[in-house]
Amino acid sequence: MVRLSTTSYVVLGMVALRGPSTPYDLKRAVGHSVGYFWHFPHAQLYSEPKRLTAAGLLEVSTEETGRRRTTYSISESGLAALRKWLAEPTHEHFQMRDVAELKLFFNEVDDSRHVRELALEQVAAHEKRIAEYEDMQRRFDQPAVARRMITLRLGLEMEHAALRFWRSLAEETED
Amino acid sequence: MVRLSTTSYVVLGMVALRGPSTPYDLKRAVGHSVGYFWHFPHAQLYSEPKRLTAAGLLEVSTEETGRRRTTYSISESGLAALRKWLAEPTHEHFQMRDVAELKLFFNEVDDSRHVRELALEQVAAHEKRIAEYEDMQRRFDQPAVARRMITLRLGLEMEHAALRFWRSLAEETED
DNA sequence: GGCCAACCGTCCGAAACGGACGGTCCGAAG
DNA sequence: CTTCGGACCGTCCGTTTCGGACGGTTGGCC
Structure with missing residues (x-):
């Protein structure tokens, strides 16, 4: 039996949700869904x-x-593997990869003026992302996809949290 | 000139903050600081x-x-490179890697009972993480490290956002 | 002196990454 | 009818990341 990585389950899950798909289909589908919270080359x-x-x-x-x-379409055993994974408890904590957060962490090394610039950039970026998400929510306000839209709520919560943080940091570093 | 990745800047930044360090020092230091928001083998x-x-x-x-x-200790040009990076605008949006979110996204494929279990696990996990962070905040409540503790606030905001989400999801899926 | 736990570092196969490249199909403009 | 551009589609390959197994060292304590 092959070792299945999270990568594998993303593919499996995508095919399961969409039905038969070509890699290119998957690419586009990932691009405006799961790609927002799981990077995928x-x-x-x-x-x-x-x-x-x-x-x-x-x-x-x-x-x-x-x-x-x-x-590609999913087979019986593919579906079984996917469901097994879905039912398994999830031990890993989420991972973040945030260059901005890194820069903030190392800010002591540098001028605090740059912290303010960083904060302002981040505010703009998160506002933009929030707008995108809200737009998606509006466009896909249909019962057929309701269940997979739940994830967006989590995304929005996270974005708002980040926005709140960077906004307050921007205020605090005002001259 | 070598190509510098984010990885490089983490090492550079760590050595800059801590002063001369062995890889092992870095490993431990990363483990309870930057490792929380930037995974590092x-x-x-x-x-x-x-x-x-x-x-x-x-x-x-x-x-x-x-x-x-x-x-290892940082050289003049190392410090310069680090500062240059810190001053550069940051274009990338943060990346998340959250298996729980993935499972939630694919939940249609499966029984919704598992969604509730997932939510409960996540609530517990985030509560635990929040407790850790708050503990760190208490232990390092010293002016000397104040500037690098700012990052924790962002971490806490994110954790609370996630917690709120999973809690409400757990409630909604109550029988 | 012996033993254990923490300390410290290397190695290596397997993924992931990402970007360059090249081809194909189709509709619209000339 | 031809040309052309843009979306469509897929591959390739060198570089980095990943993570876990492995192995040696050191110091304190019994």
């Missing part, structure tokens, strides 16, 4: 399905004509 | 300083006796 959306197919978790079908795209 | 704390030394950004000195540990 596109090249893996071509290689990972191959591994999963070899493991019997995905099934492949190739177009007869034209571009001969390959479409 | 220890092996890199041995290899990266080597690269940085080759680039002239760190300086090395080796113990004469006993274990012959190597201690």
Whole structure:
């Protein structure tokens, strides 16, 4: 049995949600959904399905004509593996990767003026992201996708938390 | 000139903050500071300083006796590089990596009972993390490290946001 | 002197990363 | 009818990251 990484489950999950998909489909779908909270280089959306197919978790079908795209669909055992993972307890705490936070942490080394600039940039960035999220919420206000929109609420909470923080930092560093 | 990654700046910044350090020192220091918001495999704390030394950004000195540990300190040009980075605008948005969020996103595939379990686990995890952070705040309530404690406030904000979300989700999925 | 726990460092295979590259299809403009 | 550009689609490859296994050292305590 192959070792399944989180990467694998993202692919599995995506195919399960969307139905049969080509890597390119997945790429776009990831881009405006799961990609917001789990970074995913596109090249893996071509290689990972191959591994999963070899493991019997995905099934492949190739177009007869034209571009001969390959479409993947989830197999019984793929669905089973996915569900097993979903049911398992989750031990890992989330990981952040925030360059701004890093720079803030090392701020002692430098002029505090830059902290203010950093804070202002971050305020702008998070406001922008919040606007995007709210726009998505509006556009997908349909019962069909309601369940997968829950995640957006978490995203929004996080964004607002960050925004609050950087805003207050910007205020505190006012001259 | 070598290409500097964020990894490089973490090492540079750490040495700048702590003064001369061995990789092992860095490992422990990272473990209870920057490691909370930027994951860092220890092996890199041995290899990266080597690269940085080759680039002239760190300086090395080796113990004469006993274990012959190597201690790195930051050079003038290292400090300059670090400050340059700190002053640069930050374009990237933070990245999250949250398995729980992924599972939530794919929840449609599965029984909603598992969503509740997930939420409860997450509530516990975030409460624990918050307690850790608050403990750190209490222990390091000294002017000497005040500036680098700011980051904790952001961490706490994020944790509380997540906690709020998972708590409300747990309530909503109550039977 | 022996033993254990913390200390310290290396190595290596497997993923992940990301960006350059190259081809294909289709509609619109000339 | 031809050309052209933009979206579409996929591969490749060198570099970094990852993480965990492994192994040696040191000092204090029994």
